[in-house]
Amino acid sequence: MDLKPIFHDWFASKGWAVHPHQQQMVEKADAPSLLLIAPTGGGKTLAGFLPTLNDLADGTHEGLHTLYVSPLKALAADIKRNLRTPVDEMALPIRIDDRTGDTTATRKKRQRADPPHILLTTPESLALLTSYEDAPRMFKGLKRIIVDEIHALSESKRGDQLMLALARLQTLCPDLKRVGLSATVEDPEAIARFLAKHPDPTQIIHADPGPAPDIQMLTIDEPPPWAGGGAKYAIPAVLEQVRKHNTTLIFHNTRAQAELFFHNLWLANDEGLPIGIHHGSLAKAQREKVEQAMVDGSLKAIVCTGSLDLGIDWGDVDLVIQIGAPKNVKRLVQRIGRANHRYNAPSKALLVPANRFEVVECIAALNAVKEADLDGDPRGRGPRDVLCQHILITAAAGPFEADALYAEVTTAGAYADLTRAEFDDCVAFCATGGYALRAYDRWQRLKQLPDGRWQLRDPRAAQRIRANIGTIQDTDTLKVRLKNRAGGKPLGEVEEGFAATLTPGDTFLIGGQVVRYENLREMTVEVTRRRSDNPKIATFLGTKFATSTQLSHRILRMFQQEDWPELPRHTADWLRLQREVSQLPEPDRLLIESFDLDSRPYTVVYGFAGRNAMQTLGLLVTKRMEEMGLNPLGFVATDYATMIWGLDPLTDPAPIFQRETLRDGFETWLAGNAVMKRTFKASAHIAGLLERNSLGQRKSGRQATFSSDILYDTLQKYEPDHLMMQITQEEATRGLVDFGRIEEMIERVGARIDHRTLPRLTPLAAPLLLEPGRVPVKGLAEERLLAEEAERLMAIALRGETPEPEKKQWRVPY
Amino acid sequence: MNGVELSLAGCRLIALGTGALHWPDRQMLIVSDLHLGKSERIARRGGMMLPPYETRDTLTRLEADIAATGAQSVICLGDSFDDRSAAESLSEDERLWIKRLQAGRRWVWIEGNHDPGPLDFGGTHLAELPLAPLVLRHIARPGASGEISGHYHPKVQLPTRGRVISRPAFLFDTSRLIMPSYGTYTGGLRADDPAFARLLAADAHAVLMGPAPQRIPLCLSGGL
Incomplete structure (x- = not known):
C-alpha cells in the first residue's frame, strides 16, 4: 500500500x-x-x-x-x-x-x-x-x-x-x-x-528508540530513613525540582503513599505552587478536573500513581520523579517516557528512594535502565476463568458448536495449548456448574440442542451475562461523600475494611484533603472537611507491586561486589557493616539469620522473592514452626525478607525450606487461608459462579450479598477438585499468593542454606523491625482477639463508662 | 459444647457458637432460617449455580447440635426451606436424613415468609409457638415480650486490634431475642441496621457465633 x-x-x-x-x-x-x-x-x-x-x-x-x-x-x-x-x-x-x-x-x-x-x-x-x-x-x-x-x-x-x-x-x-x-x-x-x-x-x-533517558537518583543531603515508604525527608528537594521545571509528574507506588506525600508536600509548599493529585480511587469529577488543568498547563506538578501510567498526552511534562523504589524496571522506563513527548529529546527522570534499602534498589534499577535490561515474567497459560466468561458471552450471542468454539479459542496465543478436556470442563461448568453432584440438570444455564449445539436455556440469562462482563476486580469499596444538605460532593472511594475501622470523629486523607468520618449512610461514607495536620491515613490497598525477579537478582548480585562506590556513603557503610557482623545474601544461597532481641528469638529469611511471596512464605513457615512447637507469635514481610518472632528459637531451619515441605503446606494448609479465599473470589466473579451485578435489584444492606468465603469452604469440604478450585490453585502461583516465586527461590538456592546464629540484631535486619504490616500468627489468634475485645467492652459496660476507643490499625486483611 | 448462657423472661437459655439456641430445662434446640434448598432456588431462577452442598452441610451441623445437646424437641423458627419448590426438590437422601433426625423427638416447623403453609415433611406446622413465658415466631413483633424470632439474619462487625471481625450473632435485650440464620448459604444484616434499632432496647447485647462465642454489649460494639 x-x-x-x-x-x-x-x-x-x-x-x-x-x-x-x-x-x-x-x-x-x-x-x-x-x-x-x-x-x-x-x-x-x-x-x-x-x-x-x-x-x-x-x-x-x-x-x-x-x-x-x-x-x-x-x-x-x-x-x-x-x-x-x-x-x-x-x-x-x-x-x-x-x-x-x-x-x-x-x-x-x-x-x-x-x-x-x-x-x-x-x-x-x-x-x-x-x-x-x-x-x-x-x-x-x-x-x-x-x-x-x-x-x-x-x-x-x-x-x-x-x-x-x-x-x-x-x-x-x-x-x-x-x-x-x-x-x-x-x-x-x-x-x-x-x-x-x-x-x-x-x-x-x-521504531528508533530515541536518545537514552537522563535518569538519576535525586541527591539529598539528609540520608533516607531506615524504613517506611513516605519519603517525607525528600520533600524540600522535590519542591525545588518542581520549581525548576515546567511540569513534573510525581509517581508513587500506592495510593496511600500518594495521598500522604501530597498532604506533606502542601504543608511545605509555602509559595503555593499549583500541585494536584490524581489516582484511581478519586471521584471521576475530581480526576477530570485535574486532567483538564493539566491539559491547560495550569499545574506545576501532579502527584499520581499508576493511573497516569498509560498513554494520555499531557503536554509539557519535562520531569518525572519516582518516589520509592520502582519495583519493576520496565514500568520505570515506561514512566520515564511520560516526560518529554517530543521525539528525539531525552526524557528526564529522578528516583527518590524512600528508605535505606531502596537506595540499593534504585541504583540497581538505574543500572538496569542503562543496560536496557528490562524485566517481565512470562505470563503462562490463558486463565480458564476468563475462558468460562467467554463461553457465556458466546452463548449470549446465540447457539454455538463446541468443536468450532474450541478451534477458535485455541487460535488465541495464550490458549493455544488448551486441551480439549480442559475446554470441555469449562463448557460443563458454564452449563451445569460442573458439580459431581448433578443437581442442576433441570436448571442448567446452557442446554444442548438436538443438533449438538449449545444455547442458553433461558434467553433472559443473556442480560445477566452482559451485566457481568469484565475481568477487572474491584475490591469492595465504599463511596466517600461530603455530608451536607445539598446531597454532598463525591470525593472518591475507600476500602470497605478500612471504612469498618472508622468511628465518628476519625480523620483521614482523601483527594489531598483531611476529612472527618461522620457516619455511614446507604453504603456511603459521609464525611466533613476538617483542618488538621495529623490525619489517620486512608490506606486503601491500591496495588502493591512486588519487586520483579530480575531486579531482585540484580540487587543480590550488587551485594557480591567488593565495594560500592556508586552508593551514597551511608548506604555503603551499612552494607559493609552487615558483611562484617554476618554476611550479605547471595544469589544462589539462602541466608537465614537468628538472633535474640529483648530476650525474644527472631529469625530473618532473606528470600528476595517479592512482597507477596515473602508474605506467603511467612504464613507457611510460621505454620510449620507452630507444628514443631516453637510458638511463633508473628511475622512481617518485605520484598526481600521475612522476619519471624516467637517464644522459641528456630535452631534447624533447613528441613522447613525443602521444596516438598513448602509445596505440601501450600496444597494443604494454605488452602484454608484468607488469601486463597480472595484469589477464589476474583476467579468466581470472572467465571460467572458469582454475579457482581444483579439486574434490577438493588442490594439492601449486605443481606443479598453472598459470602464467597462460605462457597470456598463448602467446595473445599465437598468437592475440592472442582474446576473453580483448580483455577484458584493455578491463580495462586501468581498474584497475591505468588507461590511461583517461592518455587523460583527454592530452585535458585537448592540445599545451600546459610543459617547464621548471631549475638544481636544485624544491620540488614534492623529496618524490618520498623516495617508496618505485622501479621499475628493465627491459629486461635482470632478467637483470642475476640475474647479480649469482648472482655474489654463488657468490663466497660459494667462500670457504666463510655469506652475508650482502641487505637485501631488497618492493613492488608490477611 | 461452647455456648453463652443468657436469660429471657426468667428462662435460662444457651446461645451456642453454632448458631443454635439451647433451652436445657425443656431439652429443646431452636434453630432459625435453615433455607434448605437455597442453591436450587437460585439456579431455578436463572441465577448462579452455587455448589449444591448447602443442604447437606446445614443438616450435618444440625445433626451434630442435636447429638451434643441431646435435645428432645427441635424447633425450626421459619424459613426452613427457601421456598415450596426448593423443599420439594430436596433429594431423597436429604428427605430421609430429615426423617431420621425427627425420629423419636418432637419437631416443629414454624412458618416463615419463605415457607408459609404446611409442607410434606413430618413434624408439626405452626404459625407460632407459645411456650409460656416465651413465644417463638419467625418475625419479631414490636412490643412483644419473651419473644424468640429469626428472619433478619443479624451479624455484627467488630473492630479488634488489627482486624475487623464479622460474625453472625444472636441479638437480645430483656424482652426479645433475635436468632442468627443457621443455613449455610445465608447472608447477614448488620446489627447497625435501623431495623434492629426499632426492635431492640438501647442496652441490647449480642452473642457472636464461632468456636468460642462471645457476648458483647451491642450499643458499645463500635459497629458501623
Whole structure:
C-alpha cells in the first residue's frame, strides 16, 4: 500500500516528515498481524491509523473499517480528539466515534445500527458488543483492529479476554488484520505471539528508540530513613525540582503513599505552587478536573500513581520523579517516557528512594535502565476463568458448536495449548456448574440442542451475562461523600475494611484533603472537611507491586561486589557493616539469620522473592514452626525478607525450606487461608459462579450479598477438585499468593542454606523491625482477639463508662 | 459444647457458637432460617449455580447440635426451606436424613415468609409457638415480650486490634431475642441496621457465633 498524495501534502503543510516506522506501517498494511514497538512520543498512534485513513480516504468503504481498543476509556476519548485533526484538515470523509462504559444508551444503539468507520473502545465494551446477536452484522466489513498499549494488556486478564474476543471477530471477518502498538518491552516476541492468530507469525517493526533517558537518583543531603515508604525527608528537594521545571509528574507506588506525600508536600509548599493529585480511587469529577488543568498547563506538578501510567498526552511534562523504589524496571522506563513527548529529546527522570534499602534498589534499577535490561515474567497459560466468561458471552450471542468454539479459542496465543478436556470442563461448568453432584440438570444455564449445539436455556440469562462482563476486580469499596444538605460532593472511594475501622470523629486523607468520618449512610461514607495536620491515613490497598525477579537478582548480585562506590556513603557503610557482623545474601544461597532481641528469638529469611511471596512464605513457615512447637507469635514481610518472632528459637531451619515441605503446606494448609479465599473470589466473579451485578435489584444492606468465603469452604469440604478450585490453585502461583516465586527461590538456592546464629540484631535486619504490616500468627489468634475485645467492652459496660476507643490499625486483611 | 448462657423472661437459655439456641430445662434446640434448598432456588431462577452442598452441610451441623445437646424437641423458627419448590426438590437422601433426625423427638416447623403453609415433611406446622413465658415466631413483633424470632439474619462487625471481625450473632435485650440464620448459604444484616434499632432496647447485647462465642454489649460494639 502506498500513502496517497493528500497525506504527503498534509505532512508537508505541517512541516513534518513521515517517520520511517510510520512509512513501514503503511507498506506492511496487508500483513495479517503487525506489531509496532515505539517509545512514547514517536507518533505511534498516527502510525497505527495511517493505513486506515489512507484506505478510507476515497470514501468508498461502507460500515465499520477499523476497531481501536485501548485499556483506558480516557485514551479512547483522547484519540478521538487527536484523530479529528488530520481528518478535518484533509477533509477526509471518515466517521469516528468512541464507545465505552460512559457512552449513552442512545449513542450505543445508533452505533450498532449504523456503525462509524472507526470505532474506539475498550476490551470490556468490545466483549459486550460480541455478545449481541447482531454482532455479525455490526462487524461486517471490518478490516483492521488496532490494539493500543498492548504491552499493558498482555499482562492482564483484560488482555486475555480481548484476544478471545478477537478470535471471535476473526471468525466473523476472516480478512481482519491485527495491529499492536507497544511501548518498549523486554520480549517483543511474546507480545507478537499474544497478538497473532496462532500459529501465524507477527511482523515486528521497531521504531528508533530515541536518545537514552537522563535518569538519576535525586541527591539529598539528609540520608533516607531506615524504613517506611513516605519519603517525607525528600520533600524540600522535590519542591525545588518542581520549581525548576515546567511540569513534573510525581509517581508513587500506592495510593496511600500518594495521598500522604501530597498532604506533606502542601504543608511545605509555602509559595503555593499549583500541585494536584490524581489516582484511581478519586471521584471521576475530581480526576477530570485535574486532567483538564493539566491539559491547560495550569499545574506545576501532579502527584499520581499508576493511573497516569498509560498513554494520555499531557503536554509539557519535562520531569518525572519516582518516589520509592520502582519495583519493576520496565514500568520505570515506561514512566520515564511520560516526560518529554517530543521525539528525539531525552526524557528526564529522578528516583527518590524512600528508605535505606531502596537506595540499593534504585541504583540497581538505574543500572538496569542503562543496560536496557528490562524485566517481565512470562505470563503462562490463558486463565480458564476468563475462558468460562467467554463461553457465556458466546452463548449470549446465540447457539454455538463446541468443536468450532474450541478451534477458535485455541487460535488465541495464550490458549493455544488448551486441551480439549480442559475446554470441555469449562463448557460443563458454564452449563451445569460442573458439580459431581448433578443437581442442576433441570436448571442448567446452557442446554444442548438436538443438533449438538449449545444455547442458553433461558434467553433472559443473556442480560445477566452482559451485566457481568469484565475481568477487572474491584475490591469492595465504599463511596466517600461530603455530608451536607445539598446531597454532598463525591470525593472518591475507600476500602470497605478500612471504612469498618472508622468511628465518628476519625480523620483521614482523601483527594489531598483531611476529612472527618461522620457516619455511614446507604453504603456511603459521609464525611466533613476538617483542618488538621495529623490525619489517620486512608490506606486503601491500591496495588502493591512486588519487586520483579530480575531486579531482585540484580540487587543480590550488587551485594557480591567488593565495594560500592556508586552508593551514597551511608548506604555503603551499612552494607559493609552487615558483611562484617554476618554476611550479605547471595544469589544462589539462602541466608537465614537468628538472633535474640529483648530476650525474644527472631529469625530473618532473606528470600528476595517479592512482597507477596515473602508474605506467603511467612504464613507457611510460621505454620510449620507452630507444628514443631516453637510458638511463633508473628511475622512481617518485605520484598526481600521475612522476619519471624516467637517464644522459641528456630535452631534447624533447613528441613522447613525443602521444596516438598513448602509445596505440601501450600496444597494443604494454605488452602484454608484468607488469601486463597480472595484469589477464589476474583476467579468466581470472572467465571460467572458469582454475579457482581444483579439486574434490577438493588442490594439492601449486605443481606443479598453472598459470602464467597462460605462457597470456598463448602467446595473445599465437598468437592475440592472442582474446576473453580483448580483455577484458584493455578491463580495462586501468581498474584497475591505468588507461590511461583517461592518455587523460583527454592530452585535458585537448592540445599545451600546459610543459617547464621548471631549475638544481636544485624544491620540488614534492623529496618524490618520498623516495617508496618505485622501479621499475628493465627491459629486461635482470632478467637483470642475476640475474647479480649469482648472482655474489654463488657468490663466497660459494667462500670457504666463510655469506652475508650482502641487505637485501631488497618492493613492488608490477611 | 461452647455456648453463652443468657436469660429471657426468667428462662435460662444457651446461645451456642453454632448458631443454635439451647433451652436445657425443656431439652429443646431452636434453630432459625435453615433455607434448605437455597442453591436450587437460585439456579431455578436463572441465577448462579452455587455448589449444591448447602443442604447437606446445614443438616450435618444440625445433626451434630442435636447429638451434643441431646435435645428432645427441635424447633425450626421459619424459613426452613427457601421456598415450596426448593423443599420439594430436596433429594431423597436429604428427605430421609430429615426423617431420621425427627425420629423419636418432637419437631416443629414454624412458618416463615419463605415457607408459609404446611409442607410434606413430618413434624408439626405452626404459625407460632407459645411456650409460656416465651413465644417463638419467625418475625419479631414490636412490643412483644419473651419473644424468640429469626428472619433478619443479624451479624455484627467488630473492630479488634488489627482486624475487623464479622460474625453472625444472636441479638437480645430483656424482652426479645433475635436468632442468627443457621443455613449455610445465608447472608447477614448488620446489627447497625435501623431495623434492629426499632426492635431492640438501647442496652441490647449480642452473642457472636464461632468456636468460642462471645457476648458483647451491642450499643458499645463500635459497629458501623
